[in-house]
Amino acid sequence: MKYVSILGSTGSIGTQTLEIVTDNPDKLKVVGLTTNENIDLLEKQIKIFQPKVVAVMNPDKAYELQKRLGKRIEVLSGLNGLCDVASLYDADITLTAVPGMVGLLPTLEAIDKRKDIALANKETLVSGGHIVMEKAREKNIKIYPVDSEHSAIFQCLMGNREKDIHKIILTASGGPFRGKSLTELKDVTVEKALKHPNWSMGKKVTIDSATLMNKGLEVIEAKWLFELDPEQIEVVVHPQSIIHSLVEYVDHSTLAQLGYPDMKIPIQLAMFYPARINNKIKSLNLAEIGSLTFEKPNTEAFRCLALAFESIKLGGSMPTVLNAANEIVVENFLKKKIDFIQIPQIVERVMEKHDIIYNLDLDKLLQIDEWARATASTIC
Numbered sequence: 001m002k003y004v005s006i007l008g009s010t011g012s013i014g015t016q017t018l019e020i021v022t023d024n025p026d027k028l029k030v031v032g033l034t035t036n037e038n039i040d041l042l043e044k045q046i047k048i049f050q051p052k053v054v055a056v057m058n059p060d061k062a063y064e065l066q067k068r069l070g071k072r073i074e075v076l077s078g079l080n081g082l083c084d085v086a087s088l089y090d091a092d093i094t095l096t097a098v099p100g101m102v103g104l105l106p107t108l109e110a111i112d113k114r115k116d117i118a119l120a121n122k123e124t125l126v127s128g129g130h131i132v133m134e135k136a137r138e139k140n141i142k143i144y145p146v147d148s149e150h151s152a153i154f155q156c157l158m159g160n161r162e163k164d165i166h167k168i169i170l171t172a173s174g175g176p177f178r179g180k181s182l183t184e185l186k187d188v189t190v191e192k193a194l195k196h197p198n199w200s201m202g203k204k205v206t207i208d209s210a211t212l213m214n215k216g217l218e219v220i221e222a223k224w225l226f227e228l229d230p231e232q233i234e235v236v237v238h239p240q241s242i243i244h245s246l247v248e249y250v251d252h253s254t255l256a257q258l259g260y261p262d263m264k265i266p267i268q269l270a271m272f273y274p275a276r277i278n279n280k281i282k283s284l285n286l287a288e289i290g291s292l293t294f295e296k297p298n299t300e301a302f303r304c305l306a307l308a309f310e311s312i313k314l315g316g317s318m319p320t321v322l323n324a325a326n327e328i329v330v331e332n333f334l335k336k337k338i339d340f341i342q343i344p345q346i347v348e349r350v351m352e353k354h355d356i357i358y359n360l361d362l363d364k365l366l367q368i369d370e371w372a373r374a375t376a377s378t379i380c
């Protein structure tokens with residue numbers, strides 16, 4: 001039996017993880033759950049999964065839920081509440097499935113208390129990869145990737161040595177606007193941007209997929225998880241999302257991981273590694289799929305990918321700035337305050353205004369994150 005704390009239990013990854021718990025009551029037990037503000041769903045989850053503690057980011061909603069539940073369970077609130085649930089004494093593994101850099105401190109807290117990490121939240125590594133990886137090394141903690149591409153790389157690395165990697169190839173679906181020129185992207189609506197061709201996910205990651213920023217964030221995530229130079233990371237557009245990523249070794253043998261697009265595969269591998277467990281996912285039928293196709297990403301129309309590569313090549317605090325600015329512009333796009341094509345433009349303007357700081361400690365990182373958010377908000 002593994003005991004798991006789930007940060008973001010009311011979201012896409014969180015609810016799929018709870019389905020895995022339901023299907024495997026002899027293997028997984030929930031000890032902690034968190035939400036931003038969806039206390040109705042959290043209340044239902046509490047009844048079913050009986051965690052020891054829960055946290056609600058929004059303090060008013062936390063208060064309301066505590067009133068509803070009385071003394072049956074403790075409802076913590078805010079970022080401190082998330083950190084406490086992330087690092088619960090009873091938890092063996094903490095799943096970080098909140099979107100955005102808000103996942104950084106709870107993840108660090110969980111590592112500090114020696115919890116294994118199932119990491120869905122890519123922004124944590126984009127913003128503070130050096131700090132997270134250093135802490136994980138210091139505490140001898142394993143970070144199991146949940147992001148489908150990184151889980152694919154993780155699987156292609158099994159039985160091989162990281163030092164024998166020549167390069168990795170991250171696949172990108174290309175999002176709903178694949179093939180469009182910059183001019184055609186001018187009339188993109190929020191509704192269209194939220195229609196991912198292959199995956200049903202939360203709003204933030206869906207918009208990032210549409211701009212290709214998601215792939216840029218994943219490049220940075222891969223750099224930290226697998227200790228690679230940016231030059232060793234390539235992105236290829238693969239519209240079917242059947243090949244989830246590939247590793248080419250120094251002997252030019254290339255391994256790939258395939259499967260229908262279903263996040264339960266990477267989630268359950270992160271939970272049960274090294275075991276693979278049966279599930280209800282359809283068996284891969286390549287003849288039925290027919291063809292798998294590949295294209296070069298168009299980084300002129302989808303400039304976010306180029307900006308992410310640029311940020312990680314520059315290094316220091318630049319990825320923190322890229323991530324924070326992107327979080328703000330995506331929020332503003334979702335509120336229809338800016339256009340789709342302004343997303344990379346504003347991120348780039350914030351990056352241009354930033355003087356990079358190297359040897360970034362956590363306090364400085366948090367200050368820079370705040371600065372980038374304020375700057376992006378002002379521009380929006």
Ligand SMILES: NC(=O)C1=CN([C@@H]2O[C@H](COP(=O)(O)OP(=O)(O)OC[C@H]3O[C@@H](n4cnc5c(N)ncnc54)[C@H](OP(=O)(O)O)[C@@H]3O)[C@@H](O)[C@H]2O)C=CC1
Pocket residue numbers: 007008009010011012013014034035036037038039057096097098099100102120121122123146147148199200201202203204205263
């Ligand atoms: N969904 C997917 O298939 C994949 C997701 N990921 C990554 O996993 C992470 C989660 O994505 P996804 O599940 O799609 O996101 P969702 O938006 O579906 O869910 C997010 C969860 O986190 C909570 N949350 C949102 N904002 C905050 C906040 N500021 N503070 C605390 N809790 C918050 C939400 O609560 P509430 O319900 O109240 O809003 C919800 O429980 C992201 O980093 C994403 O990039 C990676 C690969 C695939």
Ligand SMILES: CC(=O)[C@@H](O)[C@H](O)COP(=O)(O)O
Pocket residue numbers: 147148149171172173174175199205208209210214215263
């Ligand atoms: C499922 C998953 O891992 C997402 O991050 C996915 O990668 C999004 O698809 P894109 O390839 O369109 O970014």
Ligand SMILES: [Mn+2]
Pocket residue numbers: 147148149218
């Ligand atoms: Mn992904």
